[in-house]
Amino acid sequence: MKIRRLTVLALSGAVLAAASACAPGTASKSESKDTQTGTVKVWLYDEANRAPKEKVVADAIAEFTANKPKVKVEVSYIPTDAGPRAEKMKGAFNDPNSAPDVVEFGNTDLFGYVAAGGLADITKDLEGWTEAGGIPKDLKDTTMVKGAQYGVPWWIGLRSLYYRTDVFTELGLKAPTTYDELVAAAKQVRAAKPDMFGIAVGGKYTFGALPFVWSAGGDLATEQNGAYQAAIDSPQSQAGVKAYTDLFTKEICPAEQCADLTGGKTVEAFAAGKAGMAILPNSSRSAVEAxxxxxxxxxxxxxxxxxxxxxxAFSGGNDLGVMKSSQHRTLAVEFMTLLASSKYQVAMFDAMGNLPTHAAAREQVVAKDPFLKPFMDTLNAGTKFVPKDAAWAKIDAQTVVPTMLQKVITGKADVAGATKDAASAMNDAFGGK
Incomplete structure (x- = not known):
């Protein structure tokens, strides 16, 4: 089976969250218009081997303009690297004349962009979108701020459990179905093959750790009356942190080797044959195959x-949105929803490997490629997200979660102390300190 190019999905999760730390300043207060003719400007992410993406977008443009002789669509591809992209967005927010009408952005960037006043509230614009019901509520919620919708989920990146079938078969193991089974299998792999980690886990792997927190009923923070308060030190969250950090033992993944592992290093360890299991995104498939x-x-x-x-799992991915300064609001929303439709989400999967957010599109891609079923099962079971607050950029940039994990892993603090320190840092960020 041909392996689709999935490297674009690496933008999800930690990379996107880190990139959001460079959010632009306050947007211009100039009023938007709703011109029905002219050029609709679109900014999409540039990527290696962009040609397949361009072909899909060109097909969408042809469909969109087929009955609109006085309308053109102009697409520009902006950098994916955090610094250059932040400069582009800063310029667009501050100068409406240089701004696009439709823009692609990382889903963790949304909150900073909304706080800056740069994205349009499209809640009412989407009331007539017939395909809106096909997007799961938890994904839609990632585009909501204080009850208003500021984007449409375009694609998603998820993490599931990769495991070595040859090793499991040799040792008579089955894929784990509970945390306890995962621990037992990891210990058996490590005992039988001391040169392998039972499961590769990383002290710097935020989105590998958070599923354990969420599974235990905990969370990073909770929202009340529009304000966030850290919850990483709740009893449930502490139980999840303990479940993850308990994996850093000589019998599974020694602290001296695993405390500094990032998500990327975890991918490398599994791909290189150095781990019996690893929590990896769907985008890691190409690296593992290599x-x-x-x-x-x-x-x-x-x-x-x-x-x-x-x-x-953390629902990383990218959104499409409309700039508040758009001079072609109706046209912008129409093109955005066309590009985000099930039809073009499937086309983007075929072209780039992007996992669709729309239910009908997900069914089609799983039928084409059964490898994706565990990720879709994870999506259907319900995903989680980071706090929907611009402060998350600061929390992520300060490595609050990895620092907390490493304190426990290296014995510098117990779970209670490390999570309380992390909660304090989070609350300082939420309070603007």
């Missing part, structure tokens, strides 16, 4: 606490 684990692995949803449950 390594020693090629043809020797399978994927299942990361198990939760109880048999049959799935640990919630």
């Amino acid at each position: 390594g020693a684990a090629k043809g020797k692995y399978a994927v299942v949803p990361l198990p939760g606490k109880t048999a049959g449950s799935i640990a919630p």
